[in-house]
Amino acid sequence: MLFDQAVLAGQFLSGSYDSLHVHRENATFAGISVLISAVAAVLQRWPGRGPWWPILACLGLFGLIGLQIVLGFSRAISLHIPLGVAIILLATALAVWAWRHR
Structure with missing residues (x-):
């Protein structure tokens, strides 16, 4: 979703004005996804004993x-x-860490 934001912004700047609405909506979903990731991080910490x-x-x-x-x-x-x-x-660095963490 975050990478899509850059694509949608580029489309808007290139003249596809409908992309701005999708860019706005996608920002909301990206924020919600990051909050869900925070919940997953809490679960990794407690009870998973992962890093804080x-x-x-x-x-x-x-x-x-x-x-x-x-x-x-x-x-x-x-x-x-x-x-x-x-x-x-x-976000990419965090995702790479998450997939490599044991």
């Missing part, structure tokens, strides 16, 4: 997505686009 930092990472990512939504609605594109790239990179 993925909980904070997911909550931090959720906060960044919230900020991203605010920046998008305020049309602060000079901050919105780089933050979107950072969110995608952070």
Whole structure:
């Protein structure tokens, strides 16, 4: 969903104005997905005895997505686009860690 945000934004900037609505809706679903990931991180910690930092990472990512939504609605594109790239990179790093963690 986060990668799709970049694709949808690119489509919008290329003139496909319907993509903006899908971009907005997808942002909501991305935020919900990150909250579900936070629940999974809590379950990994208790009772799974996993590390605690993925909980904070997911909550931090959720906060960044919230900020991203605010920046998008305020049309602060000079901050919105780089933050979107950072969110995608952070989420990718978290996903790679999750799939490699034993």
